[in-house]
Amino acid sequence: MPTPAITTLRTTLATALVDNTRWQTFAFPPSTVLANSVIVSPDNPYLTPNNNSQISISPFANFKLIITCPLFDNEGNLNGIEDFVVRVFNLLAASSFTYNVSAISAPSVLNAVSGDLLSCEMSVSILTSWS
Amino acid sequence: MAQGIVNKVGFKVGATDPASIDLSAYVTSFTLTRSVDQIETTAMGDTGHRYVAGLQNNSITVDLINDDAASAVLQSLNTLFATNAYFKCALDKSTTGSAANPFYSGLILVDTITPINGDVSSLGVQSLTFQVSGAITVATTGTF
Numbered sequence: 522m523p524t525p526a527i528t529t530l531r532t533t534l535a536t537a538l539v540d541n542t543r544w545q546t547f548a549f550p551p552s553t554v555l556a557n558s559v560i561v562s563p564d565n566p567y568l569t570p571n572n573n574s575q576i577s578i579s580p581f582a583n584f585k586l587i588i589t590c591p592l593f594d595n596e597g598n599l600n601g602i603e604d605f606v607v608r609v610f611n612l613l614a615a616s617s618f619t620y621n622v623s624a625i626s627a628p629s630v631l632n633a634v635s636g637d638l639l640s641c642e643m644s645v646s647i648l649t650s651w652s
Numbered sequence: 653m654a655q656g657i658v659n660k661v662g663f664k665v666g667a668t669d670p671a672s673i674d675l676s677a678y679v680t681s682f683t684l685t686r687s688v689d690q691i692e693t694t695a696m697g698d699t700g701h702r703y704v705a706g707l708q709n710n711s712i713t714v715d716l717i718n719d720d721a722a723s724a725v726l727q728s729l730n731t732l733f734a735t736n737a738y739f740k741c742a743l744d745k746s747t748t749g750s751a752a753n754p755f756y757s758g759l760i761l762v763d764t765i766t767p768i769n770g771d772v773s774s775l776g777v778q779s780l781t782f783q784v785s786g787a788i789t790v791a792t793t794g795t796f
Contacts, residue, residue: 571717571775573659575677578717621773646773 524579524619526652527568534584534647535561537616538609550587554633554640559609560587564644579648586643592630598639602628606641619648658682662745662796663714665728670757671738676745678725680777681715684741684756686788710784712739712760718769718776725778732762736785745796754792759785 525533535548544557551560564583572578586609590601606625613620624644631640661682664671689706720726740757742749749755760782770776 572677572680577677623773 524648524650527580527582527649528652530582530647530649531561531563531584534616534618535559537618538586538612540608540612543605543608544588553635554587554589554631554638555635556589556591556638558587558589559605560589562587568649569646576651579650581646582649583644583646586645587640588643589631589633589638589640592637592639599628602639602641606643609643613645621646658743660744660746662740662742664740664796665732665760665762666738667732667735669738671740673723673728674745675716675725675728678717678719679714680717681713682741683713685711685713687711708784708787710758710788711781712741712784713781714779716778716780718767718778726767729762729765729778729780730767733765735762736760737762739782740796742796748795749791749793751792754790755794755796756788756790758788761785 531548535546538559538561539546540559544559545555547558547560549560550562551558554560562585564585567583569581569583570578571580588602588605588609590598590605592598610622613622622643622645626642628639628641631638661679662674662676663679663682664674664676666672687709689709690703691706693702693704694700695702716725718725736759738757739760740755742753742755744753747753762782764780766778766780768776769778
């Protein structure tokens with residue numbers, strides 16, 4: 522089964538996560554984080570080779586999907602972030618990636634330049650190729 | 653060849669001789685065990701056990717990434733299952749045969765495969781042990 526190239530994977534992933542009715546999607550961490558965003562950010566380790574020097578064997582690319590929503594009241598915040606997390610997971614499921622979602626962090630307050638946001642990180646590993 | 657890491661092992665299998673399906677890129681671990689039976693020849697007057705070499709009893713233990721493409725691991729092993737398949741292996745597939753890098757070949761009995769094996773978050777793999785059927789031929793010339 523074909524795997525997406527490393528060099529285009531961030532943008533391919535961001536495109537798969539586009540939902541213009543809910544959030545803005547970024548293929549990289551923006552200089553100013555805004556509410557209602559899904560941000561594709563490399564995780565550590567970024568790439569995990571699966572077989573040493575063999576170029577034909579697909580590595581895993583590890584990403585953090587940073588999901589943000591406005592900080593209103595506790596119930597509203599949590600309802601919003603839950604809706605976003607579920608939607609992101611559904612978009613991943615509908616994509617053609619071979620992936621594994623390993624963890625979704627507890628929501629936390631993010632003090633951004635644009636104001637306080639509620640954010641959540643989804644860790645996802647995607648099978649990619651050395652190209 | 654001096655000391656080094658084992659990251660250039662070559663491993664081919666096939667239904668015909670010489671083995672032609674190169675699975676080297678999918679190998680993550682490889683062990684060729686060469687062994688002979690011990691035949692005891694201890695007799696009266698000996699002060700210790702004596703042995704001579706008997707029949708060869710060799711095996712190959714290999715971990716393979718279970719790629720399902722044509723001519724890759726899954727389909728090749730499914731085709732060879734329950735047969736004596738030809739194999740060829742080397743410590744370094746990229747250099748020519750020599751005393752430091754001999755090519756080993758022969759037949760293996762593909763009696764066990766694991767076409768489905770793995771967990772939700774890792775690559776599918778096959779961890780297999782094949783009994784060598786007959787003797788191993790060792791060549792110190794040619795290319796892999």
